[in-house]
Amino acid sequence: MRKGELSAIIDLNEDDAALAPLTTGRPIGTLPFAGRYRLIDFPLSAISAADIHSVAIFMPRSARSVQDHLRSGATWNLDLIQGGVFMFPYVATRDYNDASLRARYYEDYMQFLRMSGSRYTVILGAKNIANIDLNAVLDYHRAGDSPITAIYKTLPVTELGAQELTLSLSELGTASSVLPLSARHLGDAAKVAAFMDGYLIDTPMLIELLDAASNGASFRRMPELLRDAVLANNANAFEYTGFLARVTGIQQYFAANLAMLDDASYQALLYSSIPILTKSKNEIPTFFARDSHVVNTILGTGAYIEGSITHSVISRNVLVHRDAEVVDSVIMQGTKLSIGASVRNAILDKGVVIGPNVTVAGTPEHPVVVPKNATVYQSIEEVPA
Amino acid sequence: MTTEMLGMILAGGQGTRLGKLTRTTAKPSVPFGGRYRIIDFTLSNLSNSGVNTVGVITQYQPLELNRHVQNGASWGLNERSAGVTILQPYAASDGEKFFEGTAHAIFQNMAYIDSYNPKYLLVLSGDHIYKMDYRRMLAFHESKKAALTVAVMPVSKSEASRFGIMNTDDTDRIIEFEEKPAAPKSNNASMGIYIFNWATLRKYLADSNATDGNLEDFGHDVIPAYLAHNEPTYAYAFHGYWKDVGTIQSLWEANMEFLSPNNPLNITNRNWRIYSQAEALPPMMLTSTAKVTRAMIVDGSYVAGTVDHSILSQSVKIGPGSVVTDSMVMPNAVIGKNVRIDHAIIGEDAIVGDNGEVVGTADDIAVVGYGEAIGRKEKA
Numbered sequence: 001m002r003k004g005e006l007s008a009i010i011d012l013n014e015d016d017a018a019l020a021p022l023t024t025g026r027p028i029g030t031l032p033f034a035g036r037y038r039l040i041d042f043p044l045s046a047i048s049a050a051d052i053h054s055v056a057i058f059m060p061r062s063a064r065s066v067q068d069h070l071r072s073g074a075t076w077n078l079d080l081i082q083g084g085v086f087m088f089p090y091v092a093t094r095d096y097n098d099a100s101l102r103a104r105y106y107e108d109y110m111q112f113l114r115m116s117g118s119r120y121t122v123i124l125g126a127k128n129i130a131n132i133d134l135n136a137v138l139d140y141h142r143a144g145d146s147p148i149t150a151i152y153k154t155l156p157v158t159e160l161g162a163q164e165l166t167l168s169l170s171e172l173g174t175a176s177s178v179l180p181l182s183a184r185h186l187g188d189a190a191k192v193a194a195f196m197d198g199y200l201i202d203t204p205m206l207i208e209l210l211d212a213a214s215n216g217a218s219f220r221r222m223p224e225l226l227r228d229a230v231l232a233n234n235a236n237a238f239e240y241t242g243f244l245a246r247v248t249g250i251q252q253y254f255a256a257n258l259a260m261l262d263d264a265s266y267q268a269l270l271y272s273s274i275p276i277l278t279k280s281k282n283e284i285p286t287f288f289a290r291d292s293h294v295v296n297t298i299l300g301t302g303a304y305i306e307g308s309i310t311h312s313v314i315s316r317n318v319l320v321h322r323d324a325e326v327v328d329s330v331i332m333q334g335t336k337l338s339i340g341a342s343v344r345n346a347i348l349d350k351g352v353v354i355g356p357n358v359t360v361a362g363t364p365e366h367p368v369v370v371p372k373n374a375t376v377y378q379s380i381e382e383v384p385a
Numbered sequence: 386m387t388t389e390m391l392g393m394i395l396a397g398g399q400g401t402r403l404g405k406l407t408r409t410t411a412k413p414s415v416p417f418g419g420r421y422r423i424i425d426f427t428l429s430n431l432s433n434s435g436v437n438t439v440g441v442i443t444q445y446q447p448l449e450l451n452r453h454v455q456n457g458a459s460w461g462l463n464e465r466s467a468g469v470t471i472l473q474p475y476a477a478s479d480g481e482k483f484f485e486g487t488a489h490a491i492f493q494n495m496a497y498i499d500s501y502n503p504k505y506l507l508v509l510s511g512d513h514i515y516k517m518d519y520r521r522m523l524a525f526h527e528s529k530k531a532a533l534t535v536a537v538m539p540v541s542k543s544e545a546s547r548f549g550i551m552n553t554d555d556t557d558r559i560i561e562f563e564e565k566p567a568a569p570k571s572n573n574a575s576m577g578i579y580i581f582n583w584a585t586l587r588k589y590l591a592d593s594n595a596t597d598g599n600l601e602d603f604g605h606d607v608i609p610a611y612l613a614h615n616e617p618t619y620a621y622a623f624h625g626y627w628k629d630v631g632t633i634q635s636l637w638e639a640n641m642e643f644l645s646p647n648n649p650l651n652i653t654n655r656n657w658r659i660y661s662q663a664e665a666l667p668p669m670m671l672t673s674t675a676k677v678t679r680a681m682i683v684d685g686s687y688v689a690g691t692v693d694h695s696i697l698s699q700s701v702k703i704g705p706g707s708v709v710t711d712s713m714v715m716p717n718a719v720i721g722k723n724v725r726i727d728h729a730i731i732g733e734d735a736i737v738g739d740n741g742e743v744v745g746t747a748d749d750i751a752v753v754g755y756g757e758a759i760g761r762k763e764k765a
Binding site: 261282293304 | 418419420458646652653658659660661663664665667668669670671672673674675676677678679680681682683684696
């Protein structure tokens with residue numbers, strides 16, 4: 001294996017209950033985004049841009065969509081003869097009360113880390129949509145005193161839910177703990193250091209942590225071990241200042257997509273020095289018919305538009321027939337809107353069919369979600385509370 | 386190693402009739418239809434026809450073409466011990482191997498062909514827009530026990546004098562070949578697609594090289610020689626969309642035809658996809674001032690102006706107040722504010738400054754070359 005400075009771990013086992021039904025058959029990591037991407041493209045693109053050669057992906061329960069998207073990893077320059085993508089399957093039957101089986105959980109990580117030969121390891125999740133320069137994080141880490149660095153962004157307190165994790169920053173700029181917002185004594189602070197589920201840690205130390213945990217009396221998962229490590233060592237706190245969208249629920253997911261219609265956000269996230277790479281599909285160009293009317297919208301390829309679309313995000317292969325209308329909505333791949341259909345404030349998952357003259361309308365706070373492959377022949381209207 | 390049918394794409398021509406568009410690149414790598422390059426059609430046809438071993442013969446300005454084709458993976462042409470090989474002229478102990486013509490280019494790459502020892506050699510051009518199943522043509526070739534099969538396409542009588550015309554008997558056997566005849570006897574135009582029995586062709590080319598070396602070009606030399614020696618030579622009639630995009634006018638027309646949802650090329654058919662090498666670009670954005678009708682647009686494009694009956698390729702920017710009609714804009718072109726573009730082809734990386742005008746007519750298409758910048762104009 002080619003020895004790189006950095007290796008990376010992406011854990012796709014993220015709590016996705018708040019995103020049902022979008023996450024019924026997929027993890028947060030493969031949620032479609034901006035008509036073009038899957039959320040996992042963001043950590044993988046950051047990894048690719050930092051020239052990281054060894055990446056471990058810890059697969060979620062529903063791994064099919066992840067496998068299908070990643071394939072050999074070639075999209076992110078990870079189809080290497082040395083290193084590459086290492087996928088670790090989800091083991092549903094593993095009994096973590098059994099010490100010998102528990103040890104295997106840690107052994108997966110340790111095997112990968114030892115083989116990678118890396119000096120540092122980056123650990124990322126997929127639910128924070130951002131464009132992180134990992135080389136800058138590495139420089140910051142090397143300049144800091146602590147063997148672990150946590151990544152955060154300063155956000156208004158009002159943007160965070162009670163259970164979301166934050167960093168307690170000391171006056172020296174280090175993080176002394178990772179705590180849910182509800183456990184913090186905020187006083188009258190208007191802003192808070194929102195933790196972005198991202199660490200950079202000395203690989204030998206991470207191996208030690210895992211080794212110790214594997215001999216421990218109780219089962220502790222990786223995120224808990226890392227939070228303990230912050231508590232024990234006072235992490236270097238790296239402040240990220242770029243575009244960030246946190247996909248913690250349906251409303252946030254909806255808003256994150258529509259945020260891409262704002263030119264500044266679109267440019268900041270998608271046109272920075274780190275190109276966002278995604279699996280390329282050989283779709284034909286998107287066709288706009290004679291009577292189409294499309295404004296303030298981003299679209300993938302392969303779509304065929306006869307109707308009107310305003311302020312929406314349209315994925316590839318979407319069909320919008322004549323007299324159909326889409327406003328303030330997120331439409332995923334392969335969805336069809338029949339003649340005269342009307343969709344407002346809605347998220348239509350992949351392969352949805354909206355019947356002729358059917359209305360689907362939510363509110364900005366409560367977008368209607370139509371699950372994957374559903375056919376809708378009766379209007380759905382969310383009445384504003 | 387034996388391959389039943391080996392594909393050879395002749396992609397070395399200069400394409401002088403494309404003027405500014407091929408000054409720094411080979412014709413097969415000229416962008417087409419928004420997200421393709423011309424050679425994608427031939428490469429995809431090969432892949433879809435199960436011809437998995439392909440040589441691409443290059444000579445003129447091959448850089449962009451090499452970058453595009455790479456290892457053929459984008460077309461699924463990267464199987465082990467098969468795949469795409471780029472063949473460039475090289476110096477050898479018996480002299481430099483620059484190509485003097487289509488047949489000569491095949492002769493110069495005999496070592497490559499022999500290494501696969503194919504039964505049949507499929508010779509193709511890299512500059513045609515069409516979808517064709519070469520397996521059907523091979524079945525025809527085998528059923529006729531032919532030494533050479535030439536794919537032909539019916540063209541109108543008025544056009545026939547621009548093509549090589551194959552006159553056949555009732556069994557489709559070619560009895561006469563006329564190159565660009567003033568008074569054509571039939572309308573079977575050669576499409577520049579040939580299936581040869583390699584052993585026979587090899588002998589002809591080797592003999593020619595050992596004697597007078599006069600077999601340089603397939604149309605001009607080899608087909609007449611086959612006919613003169615009474616080799617079984619047949620015409621395979623192709624019925625479908627086929628367009629030679631060798632001139633500015635035909636390139637523009639093919640793009641405009643491509644734009645029609647009723648185009649017989651049937652680009653939406655997912656069972657015969659046209660593949661291309663594509664970089665991952667952000668989704669296209671149409672701003673609040675965009676007005677887009679009868680248009681094709683692809684990833685990375687940013688439209689704030691009006692686009693009607695036109696094709697925009699990857700990462701094209703159209704500023705507010707600009708109007709693009711009946712035109713084809715190639716990748717990475719930047720169109721400023723209040724620009725008027727009509728009946729035009731805008732080359733890759735070209736820039737048209739604010740208030741600029743690029744206006745042609747249906748018979749005289751305006752062209753902005755690769756990387757060319759048309760200056761900003763002050764409003765009169």
